[in-house]
Amino acid sequence: MMLSVGPLLPPIHGQSLAFTRFVDSIENEKKIVINTNFEDKTKQGKLIGTFKTILLIAFKATFLKYDVVYFTCSRSFLGSIKDILLINIAILRRVKIVNHLHGSDFYEFLHNSPKWYQKILFSSYNKVNTSIVLLESMKSQFKDFKNMKIIVIPNFYDKELDIKLVKKEKNRINLIYLSNIMSSKGIFELLDAFEELINTYDNIYLTIAGGYIADEFMTISEVKEKFTSKIKGNNLVRYVGKTFGEEKIKLLQRSDIFVLPTYYKSEAFPISILEAMATGNVIVTTNYKYLPDVIKEKNGVLVEPKSVESLSTGIKSVLKNVTKLREIQDYNIIESKRKYSFEKYLENLNKIVFK
Incomplete structure (x- = not known):
């Protein structure tokens, strides 16, 4: 017992x-x-x-x-x-x-x-x-x-993510943020970086999923107010709220690049990263705490925490080589099944x- x-x-x-x-x-x-x-x-x-x-x-x-x-x-x-x-x-x-x-x-x-x-x-x-x-x-x-x-x-990662429900789109690159909407997860750095990226790329879109959470930097109401203000009027950014089950699986499978620019105080080994790998996403996350032990060059890109410039440069390095992007996506599916x-x-x- x-x-x-x-x-x-x-x-x-x-x-x-x-x-x-x-x-x-x-x-x-x-x-x-x-x-x-x-x-x-x-x-x-x-x-x-x-x-x-x-x-x-x-x-x-x-x-x-x-x-x-x-x-x-x-x-x-x-x-x-x-x-x-x-x-x-x-x-x-x-x-x-x-x-x-x-x-x-x-x-x-x-x-x-x-x-x-x-x-x-x-x-x-x-x-x-x-x-x-x-x-x-x-x-x-x-x-x-x-x-x-x-x-x-x-x-x-949950075994349900192995089920093939949808295919990735060929003529657009979908970025996804799937985590709590909180300051120390890097959501505002991502939104600022995305504003810069859309000036160069006309085929990228950002989907954000998660619920509002407070941390040592901002209260829930402050996070919600700032987040709502930043995405207002931007039709290239889609906020879908809390997402579970088959809906979450479809979002991940449609996506190409998973972005988690975290500097959360107790971040260790996020399951969300493994879910993204299992569904064929390139990983863009921060050179922070234990994350470099999980994400190598063959899995994606590490960027500096709290740096919009580093995040933007890191995402650009993936976007400029679509062939390499697809190779990393395929590798992450294989590695996740083998190890996680x-x-x-x-x-x-x-x-x-x-x-």
Whole structure:
């Protein structure tokens, strides 16, 4: 029996998608699931949600029967309280603990915490048997824990993306941005770069999909106001809002170049990039954190974060050679199937959690 603690869909982001797909693959009689996602994202809502989660963990981890704990670790003070509780109850129950990191900021969170809280975090995570990271270079996130086994399992794309529904258009180049509409994902740098590009190219179009999200740079209302103002009157830019399922697959399959100019603080290994590769897109993203470990020249182009000029130049380098663009598209389909299939992800994860 597995006690699993993490965020279920919705809302959708890389961590919630990965956690949901894994727990959904396990038979009901073999799992206990505690959902750490809650709808109210206000400060009060987060406090209430955290309190409810702590009560659930305290009860289920103490009184129910299970053989292994699988959880996705938090990198915030409130979120980490539940992780600490979970780890220490599991140790008292003498069960195996598997932690799965989906962000790039655990080490930063650990070392920026108050000294008294660092001691609690160090004491707790020293008891974790195994931690899973997405890339070899991400092992450094847990370099403080010498006795912890650290295993690399790359992210995945959903198998539905292998279904061929539509073909790419020959006489136009479609760019796509598929992520949350937030400042630190680089959406405004992309819009500024696109304004420059359409002065040179008359066959390029931009589709934007995603919901409005706040970050440390802008509130939701500020993001929405600025975004709406920038795309108003530009018939070469299409905003389709939040997109899921078959509609998302069609958008990706129609697109040629996937653009994610991110400098998001916890960016690690975005599933959206793998989805774009699997549907035959050239990837244009930033030389930021772990992204250079994922995207090489054979996959697309890396540009500098927060630089409209670098982003524009990077996209131009793809647009000026259509033959090379098609070669990269074909290569990305092959590589994604070989390295990032959902079946391979599940196989690897099951070996770690249940062996």
